[in-house]
Amino acid sequence: MILPIIAYGDPVLRKVGVDIDKDYPNLDELITNMKETKVKAQGVGLAAPQIGKAIRLFIIDASPFEKDEELDDKERAYLANFKKIFINAKILKEEGDEWTFNEGCLSIPDIREDVVRRPKITIEYVDENFEKHTEIIEGIAARIVQHEYDHIEGILFTDKISSLKKRLIKKKLENISKGKVNPDYRMKFPLLKRK
Numbered sequence: 525m526i527l528p529i530i531a532y533g534d535p536v537l538r539k540v541g542v543d544i545d546k547d548y549p550n551l552d553e554l555i556t557n558m559k560e561t562k563v564k565a566q567g568v569g570l571a572a573p574q575i576g577k578a579i580r581l582f583i584i585d586a587s588p589f590e591k592d593e594e595l596d597d598k599e600r601a602y603l604a605n606f607k608k609i610f611i612n613a614k615i616l617k618e619e620g621d622e623w624t625f626n627e628g629c630l631s632i633p634d635i636r637e638d639v640v641r642r643p644k645i646t647i648e649y650v651d652e653n654f655e656k657h658t659e660i661i662e663g664i665a666a667r668i669v670q671h672e673y674d675h676i677e678g679i680l681f682t683d684k685i686s687s688l689k690k691r692l693i694k695k696k697l698e699n700i701s702k703g704k705v706n707p708d709y710r711m712k713f714p715l716l717k718r719k
């Protein structure tokens with residue numbers, strides 16, 4: 525089932541997600557629905573707060589980057605198979621020289637901004653079978669994980685840009701909250717006035 529994606533301005537996007545356990549109600553169904561919703565919206569990642577649940581769950585499928593000709597063959601091959609479900613994730617370490625990458629977000633349609641982050645992370649999480657993993661992830665895959673991880677910490681990429689840029693997009697963000705935007709997927713807008 526396709527779920528509506530929660531738009532910028534909704535308080536659920538600002539909550540710190542809570543850990544879940546195996547008994548979380550209808551977890552398999554929730555993950556299936558999130559996968560369908562992400563594919564429909566053509567995203568590479570989707571976090572539970574974006575469908576209205578403040579829990580520590582996000583899913584990633586970086587395979588669209590397989591066709592990105594700006595990347596070298598090795599990274600393309602790695603991203604082609606980078607499909608994971610992260611539950612109760614905790615980033616343990618972020619390393620390397622900061623680099624800039626242009627980010628977007630399904631909750632913030634039509635806005636893209638350069639965001640600075642570190643290129644290499646160590647993350648601990650459990651998968652959909654609640655098996656524990658500790659992994660080192662680098663490059664664009666790390667970037668996607670950091671973006672989704674921020675969601676479960678109540679942080680959005682627009683928090684990480686300069687105050688000048690924040691001022692420049694302020695009106696656009698307000699309009700997104702009011703539903704004055706036209707994405708190709710279903711959304712739920714916190715300040716949409718119903719007639």
Ligand SMILES: [Zn+2]
Binds near residue numbers: 629671
């Ligand atoms: Zn996002």
